[in-house]
Amino acid sequence: MVHMEPIARPTYFRREPASRAFPDSTAPHQTRPQNPMIDTDQAVLDYTPDVAARTRPIYERVKDVIPEPEWPVHAPYIAAINELKKQRNAKLVVHNYQTPEIFYGVADYTGDSLGMAQYGAETDADVILVCGVRFMAETAKILSPEKMVLLPDMDAGCSLAASITAEEVRMLKEQHPGAPVVTYVNTYADVRAESDICCTSANAVKVVESLGAERVIFIPDGYLGRYVAGETDVEVILWEGYCEVHERFTAAEMLEMREAWPGIHIMAHPECPPDVLDEADFVGSTSGMIRHVSDTRPERVFMMTECSMSDNVAVEFPDVDFVRPCNLCPHMKQITLPKILRSLETLAPAIDVEPEIAARAKLAMDRMLEVGRPSATT
Numbered sequence: 001m002v003h004m005e006p007i008a009r010p011t012y013f014r015r016e017p018a019s020r021a022f023p024d025s026t027a028p029h030q031t032r033p034q035n036p037m038i039d040t041d042q043a044v045l046d047y048t049p050d051v052a053a054r055t056r057p058i059y060e061r062v063k064d065v066i067p068e069p070e071w072p073v074h075a076p077y078i079a080a081i082n083e084l085k086k087q088r089n090a091k092l093v094v095h096n097y098q099t100p101e102i103f104y105g106v107a108d109y110t111g112d113s114l115g116m117a118q119y120g121a122e123t124d125a126d127v128i129l130v131c132g133v134r135f136m137a138e139t140a141k142i143l144s145p146e147k148m149v150l151l152p153d154m155d156a157g158c159s160l161a162a163s164i165t166a167e168e169v170r171m172l173k174e175q176h177p178g179a180p181v182v183t184y185v186n187t188y189a190d191v192r193a194e195s196d197i198c199c200t201s202a203n204a205v206k207v208v209e210s211l212g213a214e215r216v217i218f219i220p221d222g223y224l225g226r227y228v229a230g231e232t233d234v235e236v237i238l239w240e241g242y243c244e245v246h247e248r249f250t251a252a253e254m255l256e257m258r259e260a261w262p263g264i265h266i267m268a269h270p271e272c273p274p275d276v277l278d279e280a281d282f283v284g285s286t287s288g289m290i291r292h293v294s295d296t297r298p299e300r301v302f303m304m305t306e307c308s309m310s311d312n313v314a315v316e317f318p319d320v321d322f323v324r325p326c327n328l329c330p331h332m333k334q335i336t337l338p339k340i341l342r343s344l345e346t347l348a349p350a351i352d353v354e355p356e357i358a359a360r361a362k363l364a365m366d367r368m369l370e371v372g373r374p375s376a377t378t
C-alpha cells in the first residue's frame with residue numbers, strides 16, 4: 001500500500017557528477033559498448049609468455065565476451081593482482097555489474113549487494129577490496145571495522161546514495177512520528193545511522209514485513225518502495241530518489257522487444273519504474289536474476305539492468321541467448337584493473353567511517369542480516 005500524501009522534499013535528488021571517461025549515462029541505451037575498462041592513462045604492463053600461460057584458463061572462460069585483441073591488455077593486470085592479493089591477505093569482493101575481466105579475472109566473491117555484505121561480515125582477510133561503489137565499501141567497513149577496506153576509486157558513487165542526507169531522514173522522522181525507517185543499502189553510513197533497519201533489493205519486502213508495523217518510511221528508492229508497497233499490506237511512505245541506470249528503462253521498449261523476439265523472457269531489477277516491473281516476467285535482485293536464469297533456462301532473455309550483467313551471466317549459460325540493449329552505470333565503471341592493482345600496491349584509497357556513525361549504522365545492518373535472504377529466487 002503506497003502512502004499517497006505528497007512528500008515534503010527540500011531538494012530534488014542530486015545526480016553524482018557524470019563520469020569522466022565513460023559514455024554519457026543520459027544518452028540512449030548503448031548496445032555492446034566499447035570496453036571502457038581499457039584505461040589509456042595507465043602504463044601498460046607486459047604480456048609475457050608466462051602471463052599468457054597463467055591467464056589462459058581465465059581467457060578460455062570469457063572468450064565469448066572479451067575480444068581476443070583486448071586480452072593482452074587485461075592479462076598482465078589480472079596476473080599481478082592475483083599475485084599481490086595473496087601477499088596482502090586481501091579478498092576482492094565484486095558486484096555483478098563489474099566487467100567480465102574483473103568479475104572472472106580477480107574476484108574472490110561475486111554477487112549482489114546482500115551477498116557482498118554477508119561475505120564481508122564473514123571473511124577473515126586483513127584487507128577487503130571492493131569492486132563496486134562507495135556505499136558497498138562503506139557496508140564492508142561498517143561490518144568489519146577492524147579490517148582495511150579499499151575502494152579503487154572514491155568517485156564511484158551512486159545516484160540513489162546521493163539522493164538523501166541524514167538531515168532529510170531526521171526531517172522525515174519528524175513528519176511521520178512512530179513510523180520505522182527502512183533504508184535501502186544504496187545509501188551512505190550517516191543515512192543508515194538514522195535508520196531502524198536496512199534492506200537490499202533481495203530482501204526489501206521481507207524486511208518491511210519483519211517489523212510488524214502498520215506503516216514504514218522507505219528510503220531512498222521511490223520505485224523499489226512502490227514495488228515493495230505492491231507486495232505487502234504495510235503502508236509505505238516514499239522518498240523520490242532514483243537509480244539513474246534503471247529509471248531509463250521503459251515499458252514501450254519491452255513491448256518492442258516482445259515484438260522483435262516473440263517468446264523472449266524479460267527480467268527486471270526492482271529499481272525500474274512500475275510499468276516496467278508490471279510488464280516483466282520476473283523481478284529480482286541481480287543475483288536473483290542469475291538464479292532465475294539458472295533454474296528456468298529460458299531460450300532468450302533480456303535483463304533490464306546494468307550492461308555488464310548480461311556479459312557475466314552469458315559466460316555461465318552459453319545455451320541462453322542474451323539480447324543486450326542495456327544502460328551503463330558510470331559509477332560502477334570507475335573501477336578498472338589498473339586502479340585495482342594500484343590500490344593493492346598503495347593500500348589506498350581506504351574507506352573510513354566515523355566510529356559513532358558506524359556503530360549506529362551497524363545496528364540497522366545487523367538487523368537486516370538477521371532477516372537474511374527470503375528465498376533462493378530473490
Ligand code: 13P
Pocket residue numbers: 096111112113114186200201202243269271284285286287
Ligand atoms: P543488487 O545487486 O542488490 O540487486 O543491487 C543492484 C544495484 O543497483 C547496486 O548498485
Ligand code: SF4
Pocket residue numbers: 133157158159160161186243244245246271306329330331332
Ligand atoms: Fe547506484 Fe544505479 Fe549505479 Fe547501482 S546501478 S550503483 S543503484 S546508480
